[in-house]
Amino acid sequence: EAGVAQSPRYKIIEKRQSVAFWCNPISGHATLYWYQQILGQGPKLLIQFQNNGVVDDSQLPKDRFSAERLKGVDSTLKIQPAKLEDSAVYLCASSSGQGSYNEQFFGPGTRLTVL
Amino acid sequence: AQSVTQPDIHITVSEGASLELRCNYSYGATPYLFWYVQSPGQGLQLLLKYFSGDTLVQGIKGFEAEFKRSQSSFNLRKPSVHWSDAAEYFCAVGARGGGYNKLIFGAGTRLAVHP
Numbered sequence: 380e381a382g383v384a385q386s387p388r389y390k391i392i393e394k395r396q397s398v399a400f401w402c403n404p405i406s407g408h409a410t411l412y413w414y415q416q417i418l419g420q421g422p423k424l425l426i427q428f429q430n431n432g433v434v435d436d437s438q439l440p441k442d443r444f445s446a447e448r449l450k451g452v453d454s455t456l457k458i459q460p461a462k463l464e465d466s467a468v469y470l471c472a473s474s475s476g477q478g479s480y481n482e483q484f485f486g487p488g489t490r491l492t493v494l
Numbered sequence: 495a496q497s498v499t500q501p502d503i504h505i506t507v508s509e510g511a512s513l514e515l516r517c518n519y520s521y522g523a524t525p526y527l528f529w530y531v532q533s534p535g536q537g538l539q540l541l542l543k544y545f546s547g548d549t550l551v552q553g554i555k556g557f558e559a560e561f562k563r564s565q566s567s568f569n570l571r572k573p574s575v576h577w578s579d580a581a582e583y584f585c586a587v588g589a590r591g592g593g594y595n596k597l598i599f600g601a602g603t604r605l606a607v608h609p
Binding site for chain 1: 498503526530535536537538539540543545584586588589596597599600601602
């Protein structure tokens with residue numbers, strides 16, 4: 380079975396620029412997560428979707444970050460404008476259900492560097 | 495609020511030696527507990543999980559973990575480490591029920607293996 384796909388794998392931008400990340404979850408997985416992993420820290424949940432609805436976006440900086448999951452499959456995460464502190468790895472994960480007991484399958488991540 | 499502490503930021507062991515990575519959690523009840531491994535340039539992979547029952551759980555790649563309620567700990571162990579085990583290891587907790595589905599990750603322990 381194909382895993383979670385993410386692109387691009389690496390991105391370097393200047394501060395105040397915009398950037399978008401794409402995620403394709405495992406086929407049939409209704410729940411999709413975006414995490415931010417800053418160097419030296421564990422992943423932090425930014426947003427969780429159940430199908431195409433948002434379940435939890437309490438830690439998403441909504442003044443600059445946005446995410447959507449059209450048709451309940453692929454998802455995009457956007458940052459506009461980027462700040463230096465947004466430099467991190469952005470991980471996408473998916474699971475078959477939204478309970479925390481459901482195993483989350485992670486993509487390889489997108490490493491963002493903001494200069 | 496939930497929290498996870500991994501006291502050891504970096505551990506170095508010799509190949510063939512035993513390994514124990516520590517994890518302490520804070521939660522009002524017994525949470526779901528997970529250990530994930532992250533190899534360089536890759537996403538997180540689930541090693542094992544504890545939901546209930548036997549407090550010693552077996553995982554993939556020869557890893558095991560023991561849940562100790564009295565110590566709020568869920569330490570990861572392996573009797574004989576292989577060079578390929580060099581990676582970063584994350585402990586995570588998830589809430590049970592109540593619609594609160596977030597996973598909280600620790601900061602991780604980076605494992606280096608000497609030949």
